[in-house]
Amino acid sequence: MKILVAEDDLTSRRILSSVLGKIGHETVETSDGLSALAVLESPDCPRLAVLDWMMPGMDGPEVIRRVREKGNDRPPYIIMLTTRGSKEDIIAGLGAGANDYLAKPFDTGELQARVEVGRRMVELQDALVESREALAYQAAHDSLTGLLNRRAILDRLAAWTMEARDGHVAVGLLDIDHFKRVNDTLGHQAGDEVLRRIASVMKEFCGADGAGRMGGEEFLALRRPGGNGDPFNFFDSLRERIAKTSIKTETGTVSVTASIGVALAAAGTAEDRILTAADDALYRAKNLGRNRVERAF
Numbered sequence: 474m475k476i477l478v479a480e481d482d483l484t485s486r487r488i489l490s491s492v493l494g495k496i497g498h499e500t501v502e503t504s505d506g507l508s509a510l511a512v513l514e515s516p517d518c519p520r521l522a523v524l525d526w527m528m529p530g531m532d533g534p535e536v537i538r539r540v541r542e543k544g545n546d547r548p549p550y551i552i553m554l555t556t557r558g559s560k561e562d563i564i565a566g567l568g569a570g571a572n573d574y575l576a577k578p579f580d581t582g583e584l585q586a587r588v589e590v591g592r593r594m595v596e597l598q599d600a601l602v603e604s605r606e607a608l609a610y611q612a613a614h615d616s617l618t619g620l621l622n623r624r625a626i627l628d629r630l631a632a633w634t635m636e637a638r639d640g641h642v643a644v645g646l647l648d649i650d651h652f653k654r655v656n657d658t659l660g661h662q663a664g665d666e667v668l669r670r671i672a673s674v675m676k677e678f679c680g681a682d683g684a685g686r687m688g689g690e691e692f693l694a695l696r697r698p699g700g701n702g703d704p705f706n707f708f709d710s711l712r713e714r715i716a717k718t719s720i721k722t723e724t725g726t727v728s729v730t731a732s733i734g735v736a737l738a739a740a741g742t743a744e745d746r747i748l749t750a751a752d753d754a755l756y757r758a759k760n761l762g763r764n765r766v767e768r769a770f
Contacts, residue, residue, distance in 0.1 A: 474592055475499045477522035479509035479536070480554065481529055485577075489523055489554075492581050493588065506531025513540045513549055520547065520595045521588065523575075526555030526566065534569035541570035546602050550591040554579065615686040617665060618672035626685025626693050627744060633697060634738045634747070640698025641737035645708045646751035647675070650730045650763040652690035663722035667729055670720045678711045694733075708733050709766045716764060730764035737769070 476498045480486040483504070490500040501519055503509045507530040512518060524533040531539075537551055553571040555562070563574050572594070573587050613625035621629060633642045649671060656664040668690065675684040675694055683695040694711065696704055715731045734755030738747045750769035758767040 474521055474595070475501060475519040476588070477501050477503065477509060477512050477519040477524075477549070479503045479506070479512075479522065479528060479533070480525040481505060481527070482525075485525075489584070492584055493523075496585055496588070498588070505529040506533065506536045509533075510536045510539055514543065519549060521550045521552075521591045523552045523554055523584075523588075524571075526553060526557055526562075534566060534571075537566075537570040547598060550595050550598075552587055552591060615672075618669050618686050620672045620676065620692070621682070621685035623685065623687050626687070626695070629682060629685070630693070630695060630738070630747070631744060633695060634740060634742055634744075637698050637738065637740045641704075641739050642698060643696035643704030643707065644736045644738055644747055644751050645694040645696075645711070645766075646687075646734045646736075646748070646755045647692040647694055647711075647731050648733075648755055648759070649690040650732055650759075652729070655727060655729065659722055659724045659727060663724050663727065666722045667720050667727065670718060671715060671729070671731070674714055674718060675711070678707075678714070704737065705735055705766060705768055708735050712764065712766055732758040732763050733766045734758055735766060735768050 476493055478486055478489045478493070478500050480489060481504050486502055486504065490502060493500050501512055503512060506528040509524060509528070510531060513522060513536070524536060526533040533553055540549065550572045551570070552573045552575055553566040554575050554577060556577045558576045566574055572591065575584060575587055613621060615622045630642065630644065649667070652664065655667055672684070672686065675692060679694045679696065685693045687693050694708065696707055712731055712733055715729065718728065720727050732755055734751045734753065736747055736750035736754060754767040754769040758765045761767070
């Protein structure tokens, strides 16, 4: 683990680094508070720090307060190191945001033990953050295709529409043509592979934040305002790419086509109005022979 050692006394700093290095840790050394703060605010900051209380430029408690104000999801575990050992000093150090307290002169065994506690706490914090991120991902994504799910893509539509001050969000409601035939002739596993492959093409065209699965074989594709070219041509290119894609499954290779209904959403346009317009255009594309893109009136 990378550990910051912030100590203005050179001898103490070298001893700390030597002890930590012997138990397998990489150390980053600083001799003043401002440098320590810069290290802890860097993108790849150490997850554990040993900070002296008294340092030039900025003292340890102030460094800790500044770090805690950032509200990082993966905050560093900080051990305060000082000769000040009164109850009031300990309370002040912990109140500033320190996780632990080690008095000078320190015992190397105690330092190692406290660092080990810090390492375990960092690992627990990382596991908690990763679990929370995984749950958030699962709540917003379709488990089969990896695209945004219905709720998440509609939330994205609402957000993009709200931001569309000088243009329109292009909304494409896409349905795979004759998808039931794929399931009936090649099986549901093949059908799932088709859905995954179409999702991959959509993600390539629209980005991970502009493509979602509405349910079954129906998808929603979004294009932000300001994109190059006519939105209709954009969705027609998506349709062509889908039609030219050969999809290998365990029961055979299949190609499918898609029909797309396109509507333009200005800032403040109601979600149900946008979806109704796109759905009407999709219905017209189906009735006119499928494998085509139709605009909303």
